[in-house]
Amino acid sequence: MNRVSVAVPRKGRPLEAVLERVAARGGDTDLADEVISTLQYEKALTKGNQSDERGVYDRLAAYSDTDGGPEYTLLRDDREGFPRRVVFDACTFVVDGYEVQLVGREEPFRALRKHEFALGFDSADLVLEEVVGLEPEPLGSLSEVNDRIDPRDTDVRVVGGLGDTVHHTLLADTEAVGASTPLDRAFVDDYEGPFCISPRYERLVEAVLGTDAVEGLEFVYPEDGAEEEAAIAAVGAGAYLTVTGGTARDHGLVVGERLFPSETVLLENVGEVDEEARSLARHLVAGVETELTVEA
Structure with missing residues (x-):
């Protein structure tokens, strides 16, 4: 054999x-x-x-x-x-x-x-x-x-x-995304400012968003020990791995487009x-x- x-x-x-x-x-x-x-x-x-x-x-x-x-x-x-x-x-x-x-x-x-x-x-x-x-x-x-x-x-x-599969997903608070704006790749294309991600995923996020879309983003990271969803809520927008999005919603976040399967x-x-x-x-x-x- x-x-x-x-x-x-x-x-x-x-x-x-x-x-x-x-x-x-x-x-x-x-x-x-x-x-x-x-x-x-x-x-x-x-x-x-x-x-x-x-x-x-x-x-x-x-x-x-x-x-x-x-x-x-x-x-x-x-x-x-x-x-x-x-x-x-x-x-x-x-x-x-x-x-x-x-x-x-x-x-x-x-x-x-x-x-x-x-x-x-x-x-x-x-x-x-x-x-x-x-x-x-x-x-x-x-x-x-x-x-x-x-x-x-x-x-x-x-x-x-x-x-x-879980997914790298766009997350944002309602103030950042607005009441009627879809939270999708088009939102990221227009968005400028801090964007919270895990530090180990910086290159991954650049790949799945595209280098044109990330030009206006300033990557920031959760402080040591901080929950990622809480950190994104404090910043206003970001991307993180989600399954159901329940924890994100608990922090007042809008769960947006799934960017890439993990x-x-x-x-x-x-x-x-x-x-x-x-x-x-x-x-x-x-x-x-x-x-x-x-x-x-």
Whole structure:
């Protein structure tokens, strides 16, 4: 049986989305559920929402399976005191005649850029932050991403998304947007002044709004520890990830146009992938509207 190694995040919702998708394609939902529940429990311990008399090394030993089951490792968490946290390391699923080995990496996208893997899953946001070219016209969908990647910069391309989507969305208070003005891209074209975003998304926002639209904007950022919606309300306008927009409305904000989907995407390095891995990649994202066509 052929084995294909796929780089995946070590924790968080993107990893859960990958596990759920691979399990659905291969049928081993028990394995996926085991990994997800273990990592959610460890997250709760890290946040102080659970307690466990066992130390982190004892828990790591208890979770480890030397007979082909899931493997875990330790990661320094960025919380106060930098506690060690149990995170995903590896496990193997059988999918469509392949042994699909999911391998945890801190930055799967960058591992693909360094040609360590042919396939990997990571956030679409990171692709926009790192390699998508900035142009006057806005970038509005995943289907446009590959056309904005300079082949001289990287061999990595987006194959498709998993549909675990939240959106980068325009938000503004009623004073800034007015009673009857739609909160959309046209509003941003005419707007000048402070525009609140997360500092890690500056290049992404430039890409999805277009360089012409951002000329009149002054990017400002929430103070450390401040809630993004509250910061946008104080500034007057901005963009942030939203699901339902409920928290934004609680802060008196108008929820406007969805600018770009933020979801987990399957990536391939076209310089490393072979036909078998490419076939598996298409199988993993089949049936999702954001599936793309990637030229070798």
